[in-house]
Amino acid sequence: MTKTFIRVVAMVTLAIGVAAVAQDADEAESRQEFRNLDRAVQTLKKDVLDLNRDLFMLEEELLFPANSQVAFFISMDVGAYFELDSVNIKIDGKEVANYLYTVREADALIRGGVHRVHMANLKTGEHELIAIFTGKGPHVRDYRRGATLSFTKGIGAKYVELEITDRVKKQQPEFVIKEWE
Amino acid sequence: MLSGTTSLTQAAQENIGPVSIEDPHYGEVLFYFYQEDFFPAIVRLLAAQDQAQFDDHAEEAELLLGGLFLSYGHHLRAAEIFERLLADNVAPNIRDRTWFFLAKIWYQRGYHDRAQEALSSIENELPVNLQREALMLRAQIAIDAGEYDRAISLLQDWQGDTEWASYAKFNIGVALVRSGRVDEARTLLDDLGHLNPFNEELTSLRDRANLALGFALLQDGQPYAAKAPLQRVRLEGPFSNKALLGVGWADAETKNFQRALVPWMELRGRDLLDSAVQESMLAIPYAMAKLDSISQAADHYLDAIEAFYEESARIDRTIGHINSGAMFDDFLLDDPLDGMGWYWRLEELPQGPAARYLFHLLASHEFQEGLKNYRDLNHLKRNLTGWQENIAVYANMIETRLEAYASRLPYVEDALASADLDGMVSRKLEFDATLGNIEETHDWLALATQPEFDMWEDISDLENTPALQASLPEAEEARDKIRLLKGVLQWQLERDFKDRLWRVKRDVRQAGEALVATQRSRRKIDETMRTEPQRLAELSDRVDGLTPRIEALQAQVAGALLEQHAFLQSIAVDELQAQKQRLETYTVQARFALAAIYDVSASFGDASQ
Numbered sequence: 191m192t193k194t195f196i197r198v199v200a201m202v203t204l205a206i207g208v209a210a211v212a213q214d215a216d217e218a219e220s221r222q223e224f225r226n227l228d229r230a231v232q233t234l235k236k237d238v239l240d241l242n243r244d245l246f247m248l249e250e251e252l253l254f255p256a257n258s259q260v261a262f263f264i265s266m267d268v269g270a271y272f273e274l275d276s277v278n279i280k281i282d283g284k285e286v287a288n289y290l291y292t293v294r295e296a297d298a299l300i301r302g303g304v305h306r307v308h309m310a311n312l313k314t315g316e317h318e319l320i321a322i323f324t325g326k327g328p329h330v331r332d333y334r335r336g337a338t339l340s341f342t343k344g345i346g347a348k349y350v351e352l353e354i355t356d357r358v359k360k361q362q363p364e365f366v367i368k369e370w371e
Numbered sequence: 372m373l374s375g376t377t378s379l380t381q382a383a384q385e386n387i388g389p390v391s392i393e394d395p396h397y398g399e400v401l402f403y404f405y406q407e408d409f410f411p412a413i414v415r416l417l418a419a420q421d422q423a424q425f426d427d428h429a430e431e432a433e434l435l436l437g438g439l440f441l442s443y444g445h446h447l448r449a450a451e452i453f454e455r456l457l458a459d460n461v462a463p464n465i466r467d468r469t470w471f472f473l474a475k476i477w478y479q480r481g482y483h484d485r486a487q488e489a490l491s492s493i494e495n496e497l498p499v500n501l502q503r504e505a506l507m508l509r510a511q512i513a514i515d516a517g518e519y520d521r522a523i524s525l526l527q528d529w530q531g532d533t534e535w536a537s538y539a540k541f542n543i544g545v546a547l548v549r550s551g552r553v554d555e556a557r558t559l560l561d562d563l564g565h566l567n568p569f570n571e572e573l574t575s576l577r578d579r580a581n582l583a584l585g586f587a588l589l590q591d592g593q594p595y596a597a598k599a600p601l602q603r604v605r606l607e608g609p610f611s612n613k614a615l616l617g618v619g620w621a622d623a624e625t626k627n628f629q630r631a632l633v634p635w636m637e638l639r640g641r642d643l644l645d646s647a648v649q650e651s652m653l654a655i656p657y658a659m660a661k662l663d664s665i666s667q668a669a670d671h672y673l674d675a676i677e678a679f680y681e682e683s684a685r686i687d688r689t690i691g692h693i694n695s696g697a698m699f700d701d702f703l704l705d706d707p708l709d710g711m712g713w714y715w716r717l718e719e720l721p722q723g724p725a726a727r728y729l730f731h732l733l734a735s736h737e738f739q740e741g742l743k744n745y746r747d748l749n750h751l752k753r754n755l756t757g758w759q760e761n762i763a764v765y766a767n768m769i770e771t772r773l774e775a776y777a778s779r780l781p782y783v784e785d786a787l788a789s790a791d792l793d794g795m796v797s798r799k800l801e802f803d804a805t806l807g808n809i810e811e812t813h814d815w816l817a818l819a820t821q822p823e824f825d826m827w828e829d830i831s832d833l834e835n836t837p838a839l840q841a842s843l844p845e846a847e848e849a850r851d852k853i854r855l856l857k858g859v860l861q862w863q864l865e866r867d868f869k870d871r872l873w874r875v876k877r878d879v880r881q882a883g884e885a886l887v888a889t890q891r892s893r894r895k896i897d898e899t900m901r902t903e904p905q906r907l908a909e910l911s912d913r914v915d916g917l918t919p920r921i922e923a924l925q926a927q928v929a930g931a932l933l934e935q936h937a938f939l940q941s942i943a944v945d946e947l948q949a950q951k952q953r954l955e956t957y958t959v960q961a962r963f964a965l966a967a968i969y970d971v972s973a974s975f976g977d978a979s980q
Contacts, residue, residue, distance in 0.1 A: 220942065221481055224737050227938055228480060230931055231744045232447050234924070238751045239410075239445075241920055243417035245758050248913050250418075252765055255906075263395040298405035304398025351395050370395070 250309075258311040259347040262287070262319075266299040267355040272333060272363035273326040274299065274354065279308055280320040286310060304351070312343045321352050321365070328361055337365040396424045397432060404435065409443040410750070437469065444743070446476040450485075467493045471505050480740060483512050510542055519550040537563060537573060541580055548587045557596075560584035564600050577603075578610040585617045594624035612638060612647035619654055628658040643682050644728065644950070649957055652678060656964065665968055672965040679954045679961070686951045689728050693943050699745060699936055728950065729943055738942050745935045748928055755925045762918055769911045776903060783900070792886075792893055799886055802879060806872075815861070815868040818875065823864065830857045 264277055274296050279287040287308040299305060319339045327333025349370035357364040396419040403412035416436050419425055425432045440449035453469045474489035490509055497505055506525060513522035523546055526539045540563050547556035563580035585601035598621040604614035615634035622631035638651035656671035732738040809817045819827060834853050839846050
């Protein structure tokens with residue numbers, strides 16, 4: 191009985207050994223197949239990214255032609271005195287954006303990210319921007335503050351950045367508006 | 372590979388470093404990058420680069436793009452960028468870290484040769500935490516290539532009392548066992564098997580070390596020595612089944628079958644899917660036979676054969692379910708697909724018949740990577756579908772604009788034709804000349820207001836009235852009054868002349884400026900009339916060119932999805948087939964053993980007769 195069992199075990203071991211060799215070959219084949227597929231996926235990703243780039247540019251040029259384009263950005267510098275919840279933007283008295291920030295987005299702003307909160311088509315000439323920031327101010331109190339800017343829209347695209355900075359002396363946040371042509 | 376997890380995103384972000392943002396477009400890319408939304412970040416960065424918007428951040432942008440591709444799992448393109456960029460003037464520490472990240476991704480993706488090349492490109496010392504990981508990576512590549520001595524030499528001098536040290540010890544131990552140097556491995560693994568772990572990861576590592584050592588000693592013919600490490604494995608843990616099986620074999624090897632039955636019987640109640648549990652179903656009757664409980668042994672073999680048969684049938688049904696094709700879509704059912712890239716990992720299988728069999732596939736590198744690609748392809752598919760809808764809208768929009776332009780053009784042309792700008796310019800020039808004459812001749816009367824001028828005319832008319840020419844005292848008085856009036860009026864006009872001249876000149880200048888602005892606007896209108904159809908036609912051409920690109924990529928993505936699906940399906944089915952094969956092997960083994968028992972029983976029967 192014992193001898194028989196040992197024979198069986200030996201046979202099984204042999205079978206498993208053969209299977210293992212076959213498995214190695216299968217694994218090599220599978221790995222090669224994975225690599226081929228992976229390369230194909232990588233190429234596709236590249237092509238789709240390039241396509242997205244072209245579509246993104248087309249979309250922008252079509253919806254916001256350079257001669258009327260104005261982009262509004264939100265950024266934060268340090269942000270120790272202000273925890274941003276939302277931004278409300280009015281242009282020439284008309285509300286155009288009311289954006290509520292997620293924790294992830296607010297964190298990205300604190301780390302140096304800049305959020306394009308609104309794009310608009312404006313005629314050349316004078317315009318007025320009113321931005322209202324709400325969030326938590328010093329001592330975690332509800333905080334709401336507005337900033338206004340009269341700006342001139344010229345012929346080319348215009349960028350307006352609403353920057354939240356810290357005024358260390360007063361231990362208060364400060365809202366600064368920058369313009370780029 | 373056994374290794375701690377380091378957030379590559381974090382490391383890549385450290386690689387980018389803190390930057391003072393001088394350009395909102397660059398900051399916008401960072402906004403998405405910091406949220407680990409790599410796809411939109413890359414698209415914006417590529418678009419901004421194409422439009423040359425990064426005046427202040429051109430180099431950082433290229434480095435960031437490399438980091439983004441790394442994070443996105445597009446290692447080939449990341450490598451291209453880094454190789455090009457880092458060949459130039461990038462700080463060595465950034466370059467070295469970049470090579471390290473590339474090595475890690477290539478290893479993960481199964482490109483061991485490229486991973487090795489990348490590690491060889493590191494010229495200076497990495498930061499300490501990365502140094503450890505790089506060393507482990509080198510050693511693991513050597514182990515995978517069967518170069519155990521090299522792996523040992525790499526890890527031999529590893530110092531430190533961190534998790535990394537434990538991983539290093541374990542990897543050396545495994546490498547030593549594989550090269551047949553069990554005694555050398557014993558010291559290392561035994562040491563590791565006694566460690567006092569401070570977290571679950573290390574506890575699991577301790578179990579693995581004890582298990583590896585126990586089986587190495589068993590294979591080396593040292594059952595007594597094998598038992599102790601095997602008994603140190605936790606009774607309720609991922610390695611307990613194998614450890615219990617091993618403890619039983621250690622006792623069986625020393626002919627202590629009664630004791631061997633204890634751990635094996637414990638295994639009987641456990642999940643039959645585990646190969647250790649399956650093997651225990653053969654081991655139990657084997658031990659019983661050894662203890663001369665032939666009848667019980669035969670019963671257990673029969674139970675095993677039946678259990679294997681049922682399990683095998685269940686596997687067949689699961690294979691059928693997988694082949695029906697729905698399973699992998701279930702995997703992604705609850706996944707929002709909002710993030711793509713290297714970090715995504717499926718943590719749990721969806722509920723279903725396949726989950727039980729494929730659970731440990733989750734730990735398999737190729738399965739996870741394949742699933743990640745499958746998920747990314749689904750994201751690409753969704754992205755392309757979205758664009759396909761949008762591009763149709765854009766095509767309509769351009770068409771509408773062209774129609775609107777064509778319909779408004781005649782009105783605009785009429786309005787422009789009726790506005791005689793050239794005439795206005797001529798009039799303005801005439802006016803300039805007249806004003807010049809007035810100033811030169813000090814023609815104060817020319818700047819009189821209409822009432823003043825009328826008054827002047829009236830006075831002049833009165834002055835020339837014949838009745839007032841008579842030499843009468845009344846006429847003389849009237850003439851004096853007229854002279855006085857005229858003198859006063861002239862005095863007033865001369866007094867106001869400079870002021871009036873200044874005002875008229877100012878008004879003329881303003882009119883001139885307005886005329887220039889009007890001319891400029893007119894030129895803009897002419898320019899727009901000339902370029903707008905051209906611009907719209909160009910946009911239309913771009914839309915026309917992009918539409919087939921979207922469609923072609925949709926077809927390619929659909930094809931790749933099918934292939935990826937088939938690949939994942941084949942991995943899963945192969946896994947199940949292997950499980951089935953093992954069950955069949957065990958069944959054959961049980962049948963042989965059962966036959967042997969019947970032989971022996973028959974022999975005893977013949978002998979007794």
